[in-house]
Amino acid sequence: MSDPVQLATARELAAAGSVRDTLLVGQRGGYAVRFKIGAGERTLVTKSGSPRLFTGIDAAARVLGGLGIARYRVDSSGLAEEDLPRRRRPDRAVALKRTHENAAYLEFLQQRAEAGRRDTVRYTDEQVNERMRTLRTGRRA
Template sequence: MPQTVKLATARELAAAGSVRETLLIGQCGGYTVRFKVGTGERVLATKEGSQRLFTGIDAAARVLRDIGIARYQVDASGLSPNVANPRRRPDRAAALRQTHEDAAYLAFLQGRAEAGRRDPVRYTDEQVNERMKALRAGRG
């Protein structure tokens, strides 16, 4: 198995002209990027160090273009497009739903705060303290 290389290092290798050849290798679930550097090969890795898997050629091409590589070869012989995407994240739907609920609640609170600011009735600290004493005493 070839060594892995993170994106920042791949960018430095490309800028230095050390990358001789770049291959997009099709496999189960997508494409990996393999660089031929010197006499060895390196595979683009995630931040965690595992092989980075791109679901499509377009996504891989964008990353390669960002690091300064415009020419590459594609080997799709090992691609299995009918296999379910192992990177699918069903928890993201729940997280997105929660984000929308939070945004709706924030909008509600902001509306209430704005209504409070527009309310012409203002109470002094003394009036509020008297009202609280009355409520505690049961005269509310």
């Protein structure tokens, strides 16, 4: 097991040029970052001391880029696709469902409008008013 190093310390070590090599190691839950410093090896950890795991290489690359480290090696031999945690986004699921409902309603409205355009029977205002008077008087009777 390598010694732990937090992000702030890793930033200082990288700025000082002490980092000889960087390795992204695939393991259960994501990718851990290991630095070769001098004769030893140090693992990037969280504030609580557990190894900092990245769900993908892109996320790790962003952090390493922030440290000024542009070159690194990747060892994904210990990582299986099902080991990577999936981020659940219930808010996005609700938004996507709402989008589909809105699209279905829009389709319904477009169909109704098209049916109205195809209707060849046209009424004048007088015909409509006469029909309404007939309906009203029929209700009163």
